[in-house]
Amino acid sequence: MSEHRIELTVNGRPHSARVEARMSLGEFLREELGYTGTHLACEHGVCGACTVSVDGVAMRSCLMLAVQADGADVGTVEGLAAADGTLHPVQQALRDNFGLQCGFCTPGIAITLTTVLTDNPRASEAEMEAAMSGHVCRCTGYQGIRRAIRQLAGHGAGEAA
Amino acid sequence: MNVQRSVGATRYVGQRTARKEDGRLLVGRGQFTDDVRLPGMLHVTYVRSAVARGRIVSIDTEAAREMPGVHAIYTQADLAALPVQMLSFFFAPIEAPVTLLADGRVACVGEPVAMVIAESRAQAEDAASLVEVTIEEEAPLVTIADARTGPLVHPGRDDNVAAEMGDEDALDAIQPLIDGAAHVVTQTVHHQRIAQSPMECRACVASPDGTGEMTVWMGCQSPHLAARYLSLALGLPAESIRVIAKDVGGGFGLKNIPWREEVAVVVAARLFGRPLKWIEDRFEALTASSHAREQEATLTAGFDAEGRLTAGWCDYACNNGAWPMGEDANIAVHMFMWPAYKLPAYGFITRGWYTNTMGLGAYRGPWAMETLLRETLLDKAARRLGISPVEIRRRNLVYLSDQPHTSTLGVEVNDITPGECLEKLVANVDIAGFRKEQKEARRQGRYLGLGFAAYIEPTGAAGTMAPMTGETAQLRIEPTGKVTAMLSTHSQGHGTATTMAQVIAEQLGVLYEDVSVFEGDSAIGAFGPGAAGSRQGVIAGGATWRASQLLAEKVKVVAAHLSNAGPDAVTISGGMVHVEGAPEMSRSLKEIAEIAYGEPGRLPEGMASGLEAQFRYQPPPVTMTSAAHCCMVEVDAETGFVKILRWISSEDCGTVINPGVVEGQIAGGLAQAIGQVLLEEMPYDARGNPLAATFKDYLMPAISDVPDFEYIHANTPAQTIGGMRGVGEGGAIIGPPTLVNAIADALSPFCEIEELTLPLTPARILDVIEQRDVSGTRDRANRDEAARARDEMAEAPPLASEVSAQGPQASIDGDWNMTLKAPMGGQSFLAHFEADGAELSGYLSAPDGRQDFSGGTFENGRMQFMVKVDNPMKVTLKYDLQAGADTITGKCKMGMFGTAKVTAVRV
């Protein structure tokens, strides 16, 4: 096994570590750094649960190696809310619209929608829904996720009191 | 919205209250099993069989043991040090000889053969790949058809029938009725195998805490049920096992009970003496977690000239695989096929078959086939008779005005509303407009379809099967005035902390924000089976409802005493306690609580200090939910693709605590239904290999496959505390026929879907449009048929050898302890026999009564007699036993409930 030293920031905090070359970024975030909000649900790049942002781009952390993230700025679900606990608009929209049930797929979905909106704060419903096509949710039937997208696109308010 | 309101309280029940669970799940602070890490914890991986059937010649672990980080490699020989009896969901012993790891033979691909314990999951996987398992491969039985004719899956059993109920002889009475009908319609469904696929795969962490204690974190549907299961399976005291499952990423029936891998982790942790963690990967989840559905069934129904049902017969078979989580012939399919319809006569034969495939587990609405068979048959019949799908249902449904109504199988219904749901649906959907559009579209070569379905569902079952019990709610108002609830509920996404907090806030008169709910831990609350059979809203909801009322009553008595008023003058709202006519006497709950805890001398004489209440709710045995759905589709005649245009649900789930949660349950079930009809399939090849090993092969519905669902809530409160009806499974039950009927309607200008084979892939839809075998489904069936015929000629299947006792006949007179092993649990009672020559009489006696019998026979040690039972249903039990000197063994035929094994020993 070959080990490599990497340095990266996660949610703005610097980390350095020695990692095996074969360790995925997702496993590294969870096992070595304790960011267990990132979930691994298929580990073969289909379900999107493991999505994190790497230098602002949504990446499947099960398909990316930790060593590839050397020097990168990584964002996980733990870093979305403001320091005072105020939810990110994407988190708030999911909450307002019953966009999650078991919550296992949710961190990846939240990250994907966040990166879409960071790239283009005026992203359309269709653009966000297209980005969602890379995510599998077994619980919700996507109803609340679609309503959350509408809320984020400025159409319709959340339904939860 | 038609929600039952209680008087005077702040409205929480019926509101789309934001979920309590989201606070942690949205920020990545949930606690799923893989998030648990303990000091000294090691990781487990399984070596699995790549062969479907055969004898294990050797398991060579030498090279694997040398790998870095490896601590131990266990086979069944090692785990056998701790005896385990695997049980079904009903806590009945599994009949197939299932062990935690393969014991000498393998019976399906994916069966766990050895277990590697290492420092990391990666190291365990490295080592597992070096364990060499040599298996003498035998030709496997893959399909139900194979099972009917092939050799025994489990040597030593009589045949490959895993479970059987119903009565083939009853066809003699039904057939003339069908033959005499004006119209006879038959529907055959080949239902594919489903992988339940919760997004969180199975997971287990077991920590042996000293000699007598054990803490287990497990992805399960009820920590209470998991703890009870483990204690029974391992023969340990229940209090020595604590199961924690704070967050679970979906269950859908798969996680009903711990299965081989989870139990093996618990056993290995005890043997090895260190905490162990097993996290299943998706490949294992798809190919080696229990599967669901795979069924073949034919329903035939007769109709009179007006389209009224006259008689029905169903032949049903399901693939149980090698090691089902309980042998199952799915009696519920037949029990719940007809109570919502006026059908004068019905009979069935239903069997579960062992094969060399992964075992059968539960999946949302395990009996859903009844709705699929019936509702697709009704639409076929409507087309045949030239009446509308709504009209054929109107002529046959049991409306409220027809109730109470008892089905031919003895199921009584007195508050079901499928007809009323249908009327509400019809009133809200412009059917005439759609038909016009459909006609117009057809002229342009576009094929639109409209499908309807109606159903009822038994929810909230309690008191008739071992694990299906009531639920307990324990509440207290803390000295801070805030409320803590300790509940037996469990959420794998159900949002029980939210809905239960809404009930408490409303019934107690406190703020929703001031209610904390604790659940998901077998040390919290009391026994309850969690999410199983759409029951938590009904039963835990009722328990919480009443416990809140009890606690409110105590607060009122205390406040009245402090204010020198009557308890009736006291109201609680928004966390404040008011006394009618004395606004100056208003106090916060906190003030009252401080007195109740800190100054008990100020409480009424004899009252216990503190503010606590507990209630265990035992609801009626079952609570019925009803619904009618419709959907509209467009089928592309060129490509066979189906686009769902609209989907409307009209459902009666009684009191709705939180419409956001209720609609979420329906939508999740409907999405799974869409997957089942159009996308998902776990196929096997002829060598018994499961072929969908990744999410690229197993097609899960994505956002683009699922339309926006529309809801009409047509709710009538149930006769339960709070009036809730279960809603967890309904979407997955009514969804498939709704969509199939819409597709069939769209295809009607071409042809009828003669036999329904799921999923309806584009190729299978082109089969109907082009009237040729585009998908190859027929070709495959023909080839299988031919291969089977060859096999049958080549070798006759080994038949069970009849056991016949020879030698002198021993006396059987006297008392015996007799045990009946039925699919839904065992039963023990006292049997008394008296033989007068060849004439046998006696009685069977249990705490709930005694049945006498006479007119039996006793010849050559063979005892045959019949006993009539009225409870819970009328049935004649036919015993056929063989007596030895001190033991009796044999079988009891229980009418449509199948056959039970009987053993008896002398008292």
Ligand code: FES
């Ligand atoms: S876990 Fe990475 S895409 Fe599924």
Ligand code: FES
């Ligand atoms: S919320 Fe459970 S998988 Fe999406």
